[in-house]
Amino acid sequence: MIARLVAKELLELRRDGRIWMLLAILGVLAAGAALSTWQQVRTQHAAWHAASAGEQERWLAQDEKHPHSAAHYGVYAFRPPGPLATFDPGLDPYLPVTVWMEAHRQNEALYRPAQDAGSAVRFGRLTPATIVGALLPLLIVLVAAPAISGERERGTLTQLLAQGVAPGRWVLGKGLALATLLAGLLLPLWLLVTAVLIVASAPTDTLARWLAAGALVALYLGGFLLTCLFVSACSRSVRTALLVLLSVWAVSTLIAPRAVLEWAQWRHPTPSSFEFRQALQADLRDRSELDARLARRAAELLEAHAVDRVEQLPVNFDGFRLQAAEEHDYAVFDAHFGRLHEGYLAQERLLQWFGVLAPYLAFSAASSGLSGTDLLHYRHFADSAEQHRRVMQEMLNEAIYRNPEVDGQRYLAGPELWATVPEFEYSAPSLGRIISGHAPAFAVLTGWLLLPLMGLLRVAPRLQP
Amino acid sequence: MAASDAGGHWPLELIGLRKRFGPVQALAGLDLRVGAGECYALLGPNGAGKTTALNILLGFLQPDAGTARIAAVDVQADPDRARRNLAYIPEQVQLYPRLSGLENLAYFHGLGASEAMADASLRDCLRQAGLADAAYERRVHTYSKGMRQKVGIAIALARRAPVMLLDEPTSGLDPEAAFELNNSLRDLAARGVTILMATHDLFRAREVASRIGILVAGRLQQEVDPASVGGAELESLYLAAVRDLLGRAS
Numbered sequence: 001m002i003a004r005l006v007a008k009e010l011l012e013l014r015r016d017g018r019i020w021m022l023l024a025i026l027g028v029l030a031a032g033a034a035l036s037t038w039q040q041v042r043t044q045h046a047a048w049h050a051a052s053a054g055e056q057e058r059w060l061a062q063d064e065k066h067p068h069s070a071a072h073y074g075v076y077a078f079r080p081p082g083p084l085a086t087f088d089p090g091l092d093p094y095l096p097v098t099v100w101m102e103a104h105r106q107n108e109a110l111y112r113p114a115q116d117a118g119s120a121v122r123f124g125r126l127t128p129a130t131i132v133g134a135l136l137p138l139l140i141v142l143v144a145a146p147a148i149s150g151e152r153e154r155g156t157l158t159q160l161l162a163q164g165v166a167p168g169r170w171v172l173g174k175g176l177a178l179a180t181l182l183a184g185l186l187l188p189l190w191l192l193v194t195a196v197l198i199v200a201s202a203p204t205d206t207l208a209r210w211l212a213a214g215a216l217v218a219l220y221l222g223g224f225l226l227t228c229l230f231v232s233a234c235s236r237s238v239r240t241a242l243l244v245l246l247s248v249w250a251v252s253t254l255i256a257p258r259a260v261l262e263w264a265q266w267r268h269p270t271p272s273s274f275e276f277r278q279a280l281q282a283d284l285r286d287r288s289e290l291d292a293r294l295a296r297r298a299a300e301l302l303e304a305h306a307v308d309r310v311e312q313l314p315v316n317f318d319g320f321r322l323q324a325a326e327e328h329d330y331a332v333f334d335a336h337f338g339r340l341h342e343g344y345l346a347q348e349r350l351l352q353w354f355g356v357l358a359p360y361l362a363f364s365a366a367s368s369g370l371s372g373t374d375l376l377h378y379r380h381f382a383d384s385a386e387q388h389r390r391v392m393q394e395m396l397n398e399a400i401y402r403n404p405e406v407d408g409q410r411y412l413a414g415p416e417l418w419a420t421v422p423e424f425e426y427s428a429p430s431l432g433r434i435i436s437g438h439a440p441a442f443a444v445l446t447g448w449l450l451l452p453l454m455g456l457l458r459v460a461p462r463l464q465p
Numbered sequence: 466m467a468a469s470d471a472g473g474h475w476p477l478e479l480i481g482l483r484k485r486f487g488p489v490q491a492l493a494g495l496d497l498r499v500g501a502g503e504c505y506a507l508l509g510p511n512g513a514g515k516t517t518a519l520n521i522l523l524g525f526l527q528p529d530a531g532t533a534r535i536a537a538v539d540v541q542a543d544p545d546r547a548r549r550n551l552a553y554i555p556e557q558v559q560l561y562p563r564l565s566g567l568e569n570l571a572y573f574h575g576l577g578a579s580e581a582m583a584d585a586s587l588r589d590c591l592r593q594a595g596l597a598d599a600a601y602e603r604r605v606h607t608y609s610k611g612m613r614q615k616v617g618i619a620i621a622l623a624r625r626a627p628v629m630l631l632d633e634p635t636s637g638l639d640p641e642a643a644f645e646l647n648n649s650l651r652d653l654a655a656r657g658v659t660i661l662m663a664t665h666d667l668f669r670a671r672e673v674a675s676r677i678g679i680l681v682a683g684r685l686q687q688e689v690d691p692a693s694v695g696g697a698e699l700e701s702l703y704l705a706a707v708r709d710l711l712g713r714a715s
Contacts, residue, residue: 001575001576004572004575004576004581005576008561008564008568008572011563011564011568012561012563012564015563015604016563154559155555155557155559156559156560156561158523158525158555158559159553159555159558159559159573159617159620160573160576160577161523161524161525161548162523162548162551162552162553162555162630163548163553163573163574163576163577163620163624164545164548164549164577165576165577166545170576464525465525
């Protein structure tokens, strides 16, 4: 029976010119979005590749100089595009791609665009993820809203039930037919991309993310489909079902993302770029503790080496002073940037939980997470760059410390020291960490799947004409 | 002619059926038994309770009181099992416009039956229902109301159920198709099928029914043996029953 029902539904859909028109529009939009994001990511990737390689060469090609001059000469860390940025560019295009790693500073310019725009930029562009997250649900609404309510309104449901058709199995067949339609649209594309990733020897992490993205899309669209069927089963007319479902769609994809973002920013405010810089500089200026520490250490060294002045020490006290100053600043940077990031992450968590009302919020968060284009990835990159900067500064300060001035001549380091400083290599966080970081979004989407399913299991067997 | 089985059960039974919709008493204790091979025509004005009675038999409505049984199965207790024993032709047969008549028949029959019917048998049902061969493969959105009605009749014929319910079955049919339908109903009755037909059409009712019941205000006012009355006499009886009750009510 179910096979017959699925076959008939698909035959009817195949003969419905409106479906073909919708699919054609969707296909053109999807192709355009995929091509545009692919081109963008390819350009970004090429630039990242060229810049990263050139940067290491630039560092290694330095002349002889004092290590602290090299520390100010600095290196740039380049952020690679997210592993699935072509699918969901997320915040990628709106966040800086470079961090200048130099002495004394965790460069705040790194954070400026996110401070100005927050997560709102995620909802502004047409990408494969927005096609899947926003437009495909609209197609599902248009196709699934009349699935049961239309049969009730036309009177065919009366005849079917009078034929002794088990309503529960009939609804199951309806659901399977629509799921088959969706799978027929998406599965070949997904398999094609999977094959391309395998053939192109993509990293295991990228492949795992792509598999997880497939599961995410199935979870999200499955939930939307079940919601549509549930509303359709409860509606006396197609008009009612369409009205309810279009409202759900509009709230989820158009209204809630902006409204909730505004609320999230109000609930967890973050400082403006100017305020942030002012507060940071104020704390960095307070060096009383640092001065005391330096004085103590200098006294210890002078006593240990039985000399009167630091210039007489067998080590270069400047190296210690510079490193102590760095360490003093680390705590200030950690506190300020930590608070800033916590604010953004609190906003992000709120957006994910509001997926309870608007599943697109949860989908969007999880999708950009899996694609490596969200704030969590950005923070991971920024933290990695900062850790690298600290290692680099420690190595250079250590070289200064071990090489005191000889006859009034400053120590000059050469390529052998530059070569000891490791190249900055960034790898994105693991899939497990991404999933746990987006647990609210996955939980909400699972709820969106299970609730209408439970509703349908209750309503379908008692279906009335 | 009317008969129950050995256990005293009738293929179609309505016992003390009552149903109220707000202030309107749609059924006020309807008692009706139709035997195997009998064709019962339920006549009555609009709002008499005919469709309510059919909807209760189909399991779509719960009565306030009373019992409805199809082939000894209590409809309210087990509507799915009861429906397996009946075929139904509504007043307005609704079909899937993007499917052909044959595809509609195959679909409706396929969902309700345990086994699919061969293509030749399906075509035979359409032929019995009076649909022209040339229309079988045409999509239903090109059909007239009468043609759709004939597909509905074919769906009911294909069920081969022991009980058949018809709601204004000749509505929208041309005289020739209505004549063919009557012949089909007579054939079915001759094969032992129990038929309950709600209709306004006194002429067709007299022609095909073995018993006629006049339902007014949810109660069976009178039963008539069509063989013993002429067309004009049936009309007089019907109008008298309706006017009498409506007169008393006013």
